[in-house]
Amino acid sequence: MRILVTNDDGIHAPGIAALERIARRLSDDVWVVAPSDEQSGAGHSLTLTQPVRVREVSPRHFAVRFTPTDAVMIALGLILKDHAPDLILSGVNRGPNLGEDVTYSGTVSAAMEGTLAGVRSVALSQSTEERAVGEDAFVAAEQWGPRVLSGLLRADWPAGVLYNVNFPRPERGAIQGIKVTEQGFRDYGRVQLESRTDLRGFEYHWFGLGRETAEPGHETDLKAMREGYVSVTPLHLDMTHHASLGPLRAALAGV
Numbered sequence: 167m168r169i170l171v172t173n174d175d176g177i178h179a180p181g182i183a184a185l186e187r188i189a190r191r192l193s194d195d196v197w198v199v200a201p202s203d204e205q206s207g208a209g210h211s212l213t214l215t216q217p218v219r220v221r222e223v224s225p226r227h228f229a230v231r232f233t234p235t236d237a238v239m240i241a242l243g244l245i246l247k248d249h250a251p252d253l254i255l256s257g258v259n260r261g262p263n264l265g266e267d268v269t270y271s272g273t274v275s276a277a278m279e280g281t282l283a284g285v286r287s288v289a290l291s292q293s294t295e296e297r298a299v300g301e302d303a304f305v306a307a308e309q310w311g312p313r314v315l316s317g318l319l320r321a322d323w324p325a326g327v328l329y330n331v332n333f334p335r336p337e338r339g340a341i342q343g344i345k346v347t348e349q350g351f352r353d354y355g356r357v358q359l360e361s362r363t364d365l366r367g368f369e370y371h372w373f374g375l376g377r378e379t380a381e382p383g384h385e386t387d388l389k390a391m392r393e394g395y396v397s398v399t400p401l402h403l404d405m406t407h408h409a410s411l412g413p414l415r416a417a418l419a420g421v
């Protein structure tokens with residue numbers, strides 16, 4: 167089984183080293199193609215206005231400028247074009263991807279890109295402290311990742327579906343097990359923005375992540391993290407809200 171490993175934290179991030187070790191527990195045929203620099207928050211962005219460059223860092227390890235989607239496209243269209251991967255693993259992200267995080271996440275978007283190309287894809291994220299972390303922060307992912315992935319490889323894998331896996335922080339207590347969950351809703355509320363002035367007197371701005379939590383709700387990814395379970399959410403690339411189709415047709419009929 168050929169596995170492509172990618173991420174959004176960049177090819178030198180500690181989480182991708184952890185994911186490569188997880189992948190090697192499943193196969194010897196592991197390739198790493200990932201952004202050269204951190205791309206957290208890049209979402210499903212595709213670079214169309216600048217040349218995309220690739221650098222071979224070491225055998226089977228390639229750094230791509232710029233985004234996670236660029237990296238997956240370069241992997242599938244160039245580096246592995248004669249022998250496509252059977253599985254794409256994206257992560258392990260530093261920090262969870264829960265609720266509406268999935269719409270910003272480069273980690274999840276790399277798995278979306280793989281899914282669009284018809285390759286079974288999984289996004290993996292590790293809940294961590296809000297700071298730079300080392301490889302020891304990914305111990306829970308390394309312990310539980312191979313088990314979760316072997317289960318997913320046995321599971322039904324419908325077209326257009328990817329799996330979003332989140333690992334809780336192990337220091338909050340023993341991990342309780344694995345829960346299949348729904349995407350929750352964080353309710354970020356107001357934009358968190360900090361404005362500063364640079365040394366030349368010009369104003370600039372940083373976005374923050376308000377880590378609020380609304381009610382985690384019934385079997386959501388947020389609730390699983392809070393209760394110490396590994397969360398596995400099936401996500402679907404068809405974003406149509408089917409319940410709205412009928413009422414919307416009625417509202418627009420005869421306009």
Ligand code: MN
Pocket residue numbers: 174175205206207259260273
């Ligand atoms: Mn990230």
